[in-house]
Amino acid sequence: MSGRRGRSLSTVAAGLLECGPTAVYLWLLRTTRMANPDPAIHTQSRFGGLLGHDGTFVSHIEAGRRPIPPDLRDRWLQLIGLDGGGLQRYLASVDARTHPVLSSPPYGQAQSQADFDLVDRALEGESLTPQQWARACDAAVTLRLPRTVRRFCRRAADAMSVCSSAEYRVMVTALAHLPGQAVTEAVRESVEASPTRGYHAIQILGELDGSLSGPVLRYFFRDLPDPWLERSLAESMRRVVSRGEVTTLVDDPSALQRSLVEGLGEASSWTSRIELANLAWALGPMPAQLQERVINESDADVRLVAHPALSESAQAAVSALREQAVASTLDKMYGSPVEDPLADRLAGLMITGRTRRARIHAAEALALSPYSDRVAGVLGSLTRAPAVEVRRAATQALQSFPTTPDVVASLTAAAQRDSDPSVRGRALGSLVFHSDGLPQEVLDTVIRDHDPEVRRSAVDLAHAAGNTPALRTAMADADPAIARHARLLDPAQITI
Numbered sequence: 001m002s003g004r005r006g007r008s009l010s011t012v013a014a015g016l017l018e019c020g021p022t023a024v025y026l027w028l029l030r031t032t033r034m035a036n037p038d039p040a041i042h043t044q045s046r047f048g049g050l051l052g053h054d055g056t057f058v059s060h061i062e063a064g065r066r067p068i069p070p071d072l073r074d075r076w077l078q079l080i081g082l083d084g085g086g087l088q089r090y091l092a093s094v095d096a097r098t099h100p101v102l103s104s105p106p107y108g109q110a111q112s113q114a115d116f117d118l119v120d121r122a123l124e125g126e127s128l129t130p131q132q133w134a135r136a137c138d139a140a141v142t143l144r145l146p147r148t149v150r151r152f153c154r155r156a157a158d159a160m161s162v163c164s165s166a167e168y169r170v171m172v173t174a175l176a177h178l179p180g181q182a183v184t185e186a187v188r189e190s191v192e193a194s195p196t197r198g199y200h201a202i203q204i205l206g207e208l209d210g211s212l213s214g215p216v217l218r219y220f221f222r223d224l225p226d227p228w229l230e231r232s233l234a235e236s237m238r239r240v241v242s243r244g245e246v247t248t249l250v251d252d253p254s255a256l257q258r259s260l261v262e263g264l265g266e267a268s269s270w271t272s273r274i275e276l277a278n279l280a281w282a283l284g285p286m287p288a289q290l291q292e293r294v295i296n297e298s299d300a301d302v303r304l305v306a307h308p309a310l311s312e313s314a315q316a317a318v319s320a321l322r323e324q325a326v327a328s329t330l331d332k333m334y335g336s337p338v339e340d341p342l343a344d345r346l347a348g349l350m351i352t353g354r355t356r357r358a359r360i361h362a363a364e365a366l367a368l369s370p371y372s373d374r375v376a377g378v379l380g381s382l383t384r385a386p387a388v389e390v391r392r393a394a395t396q397a398l399q400s401f402p403t404t405p406d407v408v409a410s411l412t413a414a415a416q417r418d419s420d421p422s423v424r425g426r427a428l429g430s431l432v433f434h435s436d437g438l439p440q441e442v443l444d445t446v447i448r449d450h451d452p453e454v455r456r457s458a459v460d461l462a463h464a465a466g467n468t469p470a471l472r473t474a475m476a477d478a479d480p481a482i483a484r485h486a487r488l489l490d491p492a493q494i495t496i
Contacts, residue, residue: 019345021094022064024365027342028087030062033080034334035370041079042334050079083368090364093169096176096207115139122155123148130167133159137174146182153178153186157204161190161197162489164464166399166433168200176207184212188219195225196485199232206236210245226481227268228456234275235356241282253283261290269453270299270392270422271356277305278355300389305354313387314352317394320382321347325374333370343371351382351393359393363400376401380410383418383427391423399430408434412442421451428457435465443470452479463489 033041040046045055051072060066068076077084118136122128128136133156140152156175160168175183187205191198202220205213217237224230260280267273277294280286286294286306294306300314310318326343330336349362366375379401382394395414398407411434414427428446431438438461446458447470455477462470474486 019342019349019362019365021091023342024346025087025091026062026064028082028365028368029076029080031333031340031343031370032082033058033062034337035329035332036080036334039334041081047079051076086368089169089173090361090368092173093364094361096173119143119152122159123152125155128159130163130170134170134174137171137178141177146179149179150182150186153182154189157183157186157190157201158194160200160204161194162463163200164432164435165200165429165460166435166464168203172200172204172207175204180208180212184208184216188216191220191225191229194488195229196481197488198226199229202229202232202236206239210240210243214240214245230268231272231275231356234272234279238275238279238282238355241279254287256280257283257286257290261286261293264294264297264302269425270301273297273299273302274305274354274356277302281305300387301392304352310352311387311389313385313390314393317351317382317385317387317390318348321351321375321378325371325378329371329374343369347375350397351390356396359396360400363397367400367402372401376404376407380406383410383414383423388420388423391418391420392426395423395427395430399433403434403436408438412438416442416445421449421454424449424451425454425457428454428461431461432464435461438465438467440467440469443467444473447473452482455479456482456485459486459489462486 033044033047036042040050044058048054048056048058051057061068074084077087115135116139118128118132119139122133122136136152137156140149143149143152153175156171160171163171183204187201190201205217213236217233217240220229221233221237224233257280260276264273264276267276277297280290280294291306295303297303300311304310322344326340326347330338330340343366346362346366349358350366351359353359353362366372376398379394379398382390383398385391385394391414395411398411401407408431411427411431415424415431418424418427424446443458443462443465447455447462449455449458455474459471459474459482462474468491471486471490475483475490477483477486
């Protein structure tokens with residue numbers, strides 16, 4: 001973009017390039033306003049006037065020097081065209097323990113008696129939606145009845161086992177604000193009772209203080225109750241270790257590092273390999289011979305953990321996103337800014353981030369931004385790229401973008417026809433977020449895929465789409481684990 005003319009579009013503080021939630025929040029406020037075609041919005045002084053203030057007021061808020069006044073928050077977001085609900089969900093997903101900027105009312109202040117009624121319904125065993133569980137959690141925070149709260153947490157942890165991937169994070173965010181000890185015990189008991197579907201509940205442990213969740217993570221890691229827990233366990237362990245909250249997670253970190261690196265080839269999935277390698281790296285300085293093994297790993301995504309140099313294919317993918325999505329959007333933005341460093345950074349993270357969470361959070365931020373439509377279009381083309389690591393990254397990223405015919409078509413083609421099972425499985429995982437109206441013939445095809453990991457992902461998609469016939473087909477799968485997985489999600493069997 002060296003030939004472009006204009007000014008740089010970035011918030012004032014250089015530290016915003018760190019891509020943390022505060023940086024992304026302020027970046028979204030500014031880029032969304034400047035991309036608005038209405039001069040009364042994209043002109044700072046005129047926008048301030050609409051709110052009863054001046055341009056300096058707007059500048060201070062977009063630079064993070066002061067928050068948006070609560071009485072102006074909804075109108076501010078509505079005027080610039082930023083999805084407030086999506087923004088709040090993004091901020092909470094990055095760190096559920098941090099009070100979301102836009103949360104109203106605060107956790108522990110139930111909106112009505114109806115929220116407490118939801119607590120009673122949950123304790124009585126009624127089925128609640130994830131959104132209802134979140135409201136019930138808000139009410140349960142105020143209870144001073146430890147046994148009742150513990151029972152409630154257990155019911156919630158069990159309910160997560162039948163949530164789809166598109167829904168469970170609502171519950172993770174809400175449960176993170178309940179007493180940590182009660183939540184930790186509830187997750188342990190729930191996973192022990194139903195390990196096949198425990199990977200969603202395990203995610204909560206990464207949100208809690210490591211002094212509480214560390215022993216449980218260590219317990220399950222020593223004796224893995226189900227292969228599909230591997231990725232969630234490794235990710236949650238890495239998060240608490242990286243935060244410095246657990247210093248006794250293992251007795252001998254170097255021995256665990258060796259075990260993790262030597263076991264990469266036996267990991268249950270490509271995402272497990274990435275998270276296991278990241279956990280090994282987070283445990284401390286790694287011996288040179290182990291570093292060399294990670295650098296020479298056959299999977300390009302695993303190599304990124306130890307060696308940040310990108311492959312030519314990854315570099316080309318990131319360049320395509322920056323030129324065809326970011327730069328083309330800047331051309332149409334007020335003032336034609338020369339560059340947007342944070343958007344460029346997010347595009348790179350989305351394709352080549354070291355962890356699954358980093359990639360998904362980057363995609364979620366871009367999906368909320370003015371670049372969303374063009375980024376989704378480029379990602380659709382990248383699902384057909386020659387390099388498998390690019391196709392996997394693109395199919396994963398598309399889960400975060402709005403559902404459109406083009407997005408569904410790209411993911412459906414990858415799920416049905418890609419030559420690599422990891423791409424087919426990842427495409428199915430992303431289709432969970434776009435499952436409304438999915439054609440029956442798609443599920444009929446993927447539920448019979450020759451790869452068992454793909455078929456298991458197809459079961460999750462059938463559940464999210466409410467397709468009972470496909471679930472019933474999977475109940476007769478030759479793989480007992482897949483058949484059991486499908487039975488657990490059969491609507492006739494769900495009691496939570």
